[in-house]
Amino acid sequence: MPVIQPPSKVLVSGANGYIAMWVIRNLLEHGYSVRGTVCSVREGEHAKKYFADYGAKFDIVLVEDITKMGAFDEAVKGVDAVAHIASPVYSCADMVQIAVKGTVGILRSALQFGQSIKRIVYTSSAAAMLREVNQPTIFTEKDWNFQIVELFMKQGEDASDMTKYRASKTLAEQGAWSFVKEHQHEISWDLTVLNPTYVFGPAIQEVAGPTSLNFSARMFYDHVADSSKAAKQSLSISTFTWVDVRDVAKAHRRALEIPEARSERIIISAGPWRWQDFIDTANSLDPSPQLSKPLPKGNPGVGLQLPCMNNFDNTKSQRILGVEYRSMAEMTRDTFADYEARGW
Secondary structure (H helix, E strand, O other): OOOOOOOOEEEEOOOOOHHHHHHHHHHHHOOOEEEEEEOOHHHHHHHHHHOHHHHHHEEEEEOOOOOOOOOOOOOOOOOOEEEEOOOOOOOOOOHHHHHHHHHHHHHHHHHHHOOOOOEEEEEOOHHHOOOOOOOOEEEOOOOOOHHHHHHHHHHHHHOOHHHHHHHHHHHHHHHHHHHHHHOOOOOOOEEEEEEEOEEEOOOOOOOOOHHHOOHHHHHHHHHHHOOOOOOHHHOOOEEEEEEEHHHHHHHHHHHHHOHHHOOOEEEEOOEEEEHHHHHHHHHOOOOOOOOOOOOOOOOOOHHHHOOOOEEEOOHHHHHHHOOOOOOHHHHHHHHHHHHHHHOO
C-alpha cells in the first residue's frame, strides 16, 4: 500500500520555485491537495493564479524566514507528507547557513507538530556527491562531497558561489540524515532524499524574461538558445549530467508514495551532456525554433567525441521510483516551444 495516496495533503516548501512549481502541478494532477510555503505574499501570487482551477486543493502559507526556529511549526500541521525543496542557489548570501537551518528546521517542526506526517522527501543535489576527478567517474548514492566541505571550511566567505552552493547541499543533507538518526525513536515519519543533477526544461514559475530564469534554466538559455552569449570554446565541455524538471517532479511524487523509497538516497539523472549536444539537438528540431535570435552553431558533432568526467548511476531511481527519463530531444523541443510562446 502506498505511503500516501490521493487525496492526501502534501506540504511543498519554496512553492514559487522552478522545481517546486512542477512538483505541485504533478501532485495536483494526480489528485493530491497541496499546501505551499513562500517567503512573501508577492512570491505566492503567481502560484495562486497558476493553480486557481484547483480551488481549495491548493493553498499558500507564509514562512518568511526558513532559518528561524519554529518557522514551519504551523505549516506542517495537518499535512500527510512534506516535500522540502526551498533552498538558496548561488546568488544568495549565507546560502550554507540558510540551507542547513532551513532543512533541519522543517524536520524539527515535523517532529514536534507533524503528527499526521508519514514521509518527508528532501531535495538535495548531486552536488552533494560530486568531487574533483581526473578521469571519467560514475558517482553513486554512496558518494559524498566532503572535499568541497573542507574547501569551504578553509576559505569561508572568500569561497566561490559554486563552492558555497555545493557545500550547502552536502552539509544540509548531512544535517537531515543526522537529525533522523538522532530522533529515530521519536519521529513518526521517514525520510527520503532525492539528488537531482542539473535540471533543465520548460518553466512554469513566474518569469519576466530570460534573465529572470533560475540558475540552471538560465544557463541552458544562454548556451543553447542565445548565439550572442554562447562561447564557442566552451560548447564541447562535458560539465555534468542533466534531467528534465518534469521527471524530477514525478520522482518527488513517487518518492512520497512508494514504501521502498523509505530511508533511501536516490540520484535523479537522465545522463551526461555537453552544451554542443544540446545545440546540435536544437538545430535538428523540425520545425526549426522561431526565436528572436539565431541559434548557436558551435562545432557540430564534437560533443560526442569527448568523455563525460562526471556521470551518475540512475539505476536506483528507475528500480525504486519507476522513473522513465525524457530524452534530450523531447526536453529541448519542449523548452524551445516555451521560449517561442514567451516571444523570446
